[in-house]
Amino acid sequence: xxxxxxxxxxxxxxxxxxxxxxxLPYKVVNVNIRAGEQFRPEFLAISPNNRIPAIVDHEPADxxxxxxxxxxxxxxxxxxxxxxxxxxxxxxxRSRVVQWVMWQxxxxxxxxxxxxxxxxxxxxxxxxxxxxxxxxxxxxxxxLDGQLGKTGAYxxxxxxxxADIACFPWTMTHKAQGFTLDDYPNIKRxxxxxxxxxxxxxxxxIGKFVKEPFDEESRRNMFGxxxxxxxxxx
Numbered sequence: 331x332x333x334x335x336x337x338x339x340x341x342x343x344x345x346x347x348x349x350x351x352x353x354l355p356y357k358v359v360n361v362n363i364r365a366g367e368q369f370r371p372e373f374l375a376i377s378p379n380n381r382i383p384a385i386v387d388h389e390p391a392d393x394x395x396x397x398x399x400x401x402x403x404x405x406x407x408x409x410x411x412x413x414x415x416x417x418x419x420x421x422x423x424r425s426r427v428v429q430w431v432m433w434q435x436x437x438x439x440x441x442x443x444x445x446x447x448x449x450x451x452x453x454x455x456x457x458x459x460x461x462x463x464x465x466x467x468x469x470x471x472x473x474l475d476g477q478l479g480k481t482g483a484y485x486x487x488x489x490x491x492x493a494d495i496a497c498f499p500w501t502m503t504h505k506a507q508g509f510t511l512d513d514y515p516n517i518k519r520x521x522x523x524x525x526x527x528x529x530x531x532x533x534x535x536i537g538k539f540v541k542e543p544f545d546e547e548s549r550r551n552m553f554g555x556x557x558x559x560x561x562x563x564x
Contacts, residue, residue: 331355331356331357331388331389332349332354332355332356332357332385332386332387332388333356333357333359333385333386333388334346334349334356334357334358334359334383334385335359335361335373335376335377335382335383335384335385335386336358336359336360336361336382336383336536336537337360337361337362337363337382337383337537338536338537339363339382340439340442340499340500340502340503341381341382341383341402341439341499342382342383342537343499343502343533343534344383344402344405344406344495344496344499345383345385345402345405345406345409346358346383346533346534346536347495347498347499347529347530347533347534348405348406348409348416348492348495348533349409349533350529350530350532350533351415351416351495351527351529351530351533352409352413352415352416354409354413356385358536358537360537361373361382363382368380368381368382375398376398376400377398377400378400379400379401381400381401383400383402383405384398384399384400384405385398385399385405385408385409386398387399387408387412390412391411391412401435402435402496403431403432403434403435403496406431406492406495406496407428407431407492410492416490416491416492416495417491417492418486418487418489418491423486423487426486426487426493427485427486427487427491427492427493430477430485430486430493430496430497431492431493431496433473434493434496434497434500435496437470437473438467438470438474438497438500439500441463441466441467441470442467442470442500442503442507444459444463445460445463445464445466445467445507446503446506446507448460448463449463449464449507449508450506450507464507464508467507467509468509471501471504471509471513471514471517472514474497474501474514474516474517475514475515475516475517476516478516478517478519478520479516484520485497485520490524494520494524498521498524498525498530501517501521
């Protein structure tokens with residue numbers, strides 16, 4: 331059994347999709363990030379960066395005591411290695427997939443996250459910040475579109491992999507962020523193909539994404555103020 335500490339966000343969806351794809355038994359532990367539950371000591375014990383998602387594997391492959399993993403790229407690789415699925419075994423294929431997982435974690439997710447913050451959620455609209463992150467997000471969409479044009483199939487090559495699972499949830503934010511996939515035909519083809527997978531749909535159906543405006547407490551908990559307060563206390 332795996333405990334999934336979760337909120338329905340692009341990062342949370344990566345792991346719920348992966349677990350559905352693998353068919354592993356898991357239990358969802360909801361973490362209300364608007365209410366600040368990510369700062370509770372019991373959650374910080376498994377995710378010291380106070381971010382969802384995280385997992386606890388009660389039956390790790392080495393037969394030892396339960397094992398916790400945080401950070402989505404690390405979780406995806408851990409689960410792929412545990413099951414022998416969605417990560418190629420050959421050196422070159424594995425490296426290509428891991429490279430694109432790292433690319434998503436270092437680029438696509440953070441840049442779309444920053445653009446979404448400044449364009450959609452920030453109380454003060456700063457034109458320079460919005461333009462800066464929008465331009466970078468558009469560049470990264472172009473990189474992904476180019477890669478999918480080369481492979482003609484999935485992000486890491488011919489086969490569906492954790493690279494697709496990592497990238498897909500963030501591309502789901504394109505409409506809310508003011509992008510159209512008509513500008514990226516290779517992403518549009520891939521996006522429809524991945525979204526049609528029953529396991530992807532099942533992973534997305536877990537929990538309810540809250541679209542209502544943020545109150546001040548939610549802003550403090552989600553946008554760094556609460557984290558800074560806790561750091562000063564320690």
